[in-house]
Amino acid sequence: MTDSGLHIVAAFPRDGSIAEVRDTNIAAALRNADRGRLSMPASDGAEHLLVFERIPMSHWVAVSSLPRADVEGPARRTAAIYAVGALLLSIPSLLFATWLGLRLVRSMQSMAHFASSLGDDVHTGHRHVPKVERACGELSVVAERLEKAACDIAARDAQLRQQRDLAEANAARIARQSEDLARSNSDLEQFAYVASHDLREPLRMVSSFLTLLERHLAAHLDDEAREYMAFARDGALRMDRMILDLLEYSRVGRMEKSVGDVDLNQMVALARTELAAKLAEGGGEVEVDGELPMVRGYAGELSRLLLNLIGNGLKYRAPDRVPRVVVSARPIPEGWEVSVADNGIGIDPQFFERIFAIFQRLHTRQQYEGNGIGLAICKKVVEHHGGHIWVESEKGKGSVFRFTLASPQPPR
Numbered sequence: 034m035t036d037s038g039l040h041i042v043a044a045f046p047r048d049g050s051i052a053e054v055r056d057t058n059i060a061a062a063l064r065n066a067d068r069g070r071l072s073m074p075a076s077d078g079a080e081h082l083l084v085f086e087r088i089p090m091s092h093w094v095a096v097s098s099l100p101r102a103d104v105e106g107p108a109r110r111t112a113a114i115y116a117v118g119a120l121l122l123s124i125p126s127l128l129f130a131t132w133l134g135l136r137l138v139r140s141m142q143s144m145a146h147f148a149s150s151l152g153d154d155v156h157t158g159h160r161h162v163p164k165v166e167r168a169c170g171e172l173s174v175v176a177e178r179l180e181k182a183a184c185d186i187a188a189r190d191a192q193l194r195q196q197r198d199l200a201e202a203n204a205a206r207i208a209r210q211s212e213d214l215a216r217s218n219s220d221l222e223q224f225a226y227v228a229s230h231d232l233r234e235p236l237r238m239v240s241s242f243l244t245l246l247e248r249h250l251a252a253h254l255d256d257e258a259r260e261y262m263a264f265a266r267d268g269a270l271r272m273d274r275m276i277l278d279l280l281e282y283s284r285v286g287r288m289e290k291s292v293g294d295v296d297l298n299q300m301v302a303l304a305r306t307e308l309a310a311k312l313a314e315g316g317g318e319v320e321v322d323g324e325l326p327m328v329r330g331y332a333g334e335l336s337r338l339l340l341n342l343i344g345n346g347l348k349y350r351a352p353d354r355v356p357r358v359v360v361s362a363r364p365i366p367e368g369w370e371v372s373v374a375d376n377g378i379g380i381d382p383q384f385f386e387r388i389f390a391i392f393q394r395l396h397t398r399q400q401y402e403g404n405g406i407g408l409a410i411c412k413k414v415v416e417h418h419g420g421h422i423w424v425e426s427e428k429g430k431g432s433v434f435r436f437t438l439a440s441p442q443p444p445r
Contacts (some may be wrong), residue, residue: 035340039212042166042382047376053438058071058073059071059083059085059094062085062290067086067087068085068087069085069086070082070083070084070085071083071085073098074153079100079102080100081096081098081099081100082098082099082100083096083098084096084097084098085097088156097130097398098179100157112177123139137186149297171339180267184316191394195266219437232272233276233277236269236272236273237273239265239269240266240269240270241272243262243265243266243269244266246262247259247262261357275406277314278406278407278410280407281337281406281408281410282391282406282410282413283412285334285410285414285437291331292329292330293329293330293332294327294328294329294330294441295327295328295329295331295332296325296327297325297335297362297371298321298324298325299338300332300335300336300338300339301319301321301325301339301343301360303336303339303340304319304336304339304340304344305319305343307340307344308340308343308344308347309346310352311347311348312347313342314357315347315350315355315356316356317347317350317355317356317357317358318355318356318357318358319343319347319360320357320359321360322359322360322361323361323362325360325361325362325371326362326364326369326440326441326443327440328368328369328438328440328441329368329418329438329439329440330418330438330439331417331418334414334417334418335414335418335438337408337410337414338411338414338415339360341360341407341410341411342373342410342411342434343360344407344433345372345375345407345408345434346358346373346374346375346377348377349375349377349378349432350377350378351376351377351378351429351431354376356376356377357375357376358373358374358375359372359373359374359375360372360373361374364384365437366438367420367437367439368420368436368438368439368440369438369439369440370435370436370437371435371436371437371438372433372434372435373433373434373435374431374432374433374434375432375433377430377431377432378426378428378429378432379427379430379431379432380424380426380428380432381428382426382427385423385424386401386425388408388424389408389411389412389422390407390409391406411434411436414437415437418438418439419439420436420437420438420439421436422434422435422436422437423435423436423439
């Protein structure tokens with residue numbers, strides 16, 4: 034191409050269709066860019082698409098010309114094929130979406146009906162199925178029900194958290210109170226132990242000086258003065274016995290540190306030995322019904338427990354019969370239940386709890402000696418072993434004291 038115009042060097046195919054293109058159109062297009070495209074009519078009357086490009090470092094221009102129908106026809110056919118294919122594919126999708134929508138509407142209707150029935154009374158008669166037109170309203174009902182349920186769950190969760198916090202606070206408070214109680218009990222037991230030793234010394238001194246004073250003034254004392262002196266000396270002796278009983282009560286759970294397997298048959302034999310004089314004096318009997326078991330506990334405390342219960346059975350005897358005490362045991366899930374039965378005077382049921390309290394007596398000292406601490410010691414011993422003690426009795430027909438103890442540990 035030169036300034037004078039466009040000169041064709043070669044053409045393919047050689048049909049002369051490109052020769053009629055006005056070179057001025059291409060030259061004008063090349064002034065603004067090195068390549069371009071034009072739509073021009075050809076000699077055969079068909080519209081052609083011309084694509085041209087300047088060849089670098091030369092004055093040559095390459096021009097390509099094709100009928101528009103040859104270029105756009107395949108594209109139209111391909112687009113039509115794709116459109117028909119898309120339409121064919123969209124029909125099943127549309128049918129599936131319609132079916133899924135109908136299923137969803139029916140599901141929402143059923144859910145709405147169920148949610149509405151949660152808070153309504155049960156009606157007899159026909160079952161009402163909401164229509165499709167009410168689906169939106171029923172969905173609103175479902176949403177309200179679910180929102181209310183969520184609020185109820187949140188409120189319940191908050192209440193449970195509050196109860197948990199309260200339980201933890203109560204547990205901490207109970208733990209502190211238990212520590213304070215244990216410390217207080219330890220202090221009281223230590224005080225009772227020390228006081229028992231310290232109080233006995235002045236009492237012994239009072240009793241001794243009363244005896245010396247009675248001897249020194251024997252010639253000058255009348256019967257009334259001697260009776261007063263005897264009362265004073267007897268009071269000092271009873272006070273000394275009470276202190277000894279208090280000392281023994283305070284020792285329960287503190288003196289013995291070694292727990293082991295204890296044979297209750299041996300404990301009853303020791304009690305018989307301790308009570309030999311009383312048995313010989315009153316002609317009483319102590320029997321064992323069957324073989325007594327081995328139990329887990331402290332030998333000294335269990336010996337004192339059986340000694341007190343058997344001794345009470347002999348002491349509170351009925352005047353019209355020989356005292357008889359029977360010791361027996363039976364297995365229970367927790368271990369063993371031991372019974373000490375007597376044929377004595379019995380106990381009125383209204384005093385069942387009182388007799389286990391410290392220094393509680395049901396009779397005067399003129400009727401029966403003692404300070405009313407023996408059963409309190411028994412209760413403390415049983416509770417120290419993790420069991421419980423109770424009495425079954427009818428006034429005038431004897432009593433049965435029962436208590437529970439743990440079984441021995443199995444060998445490893």
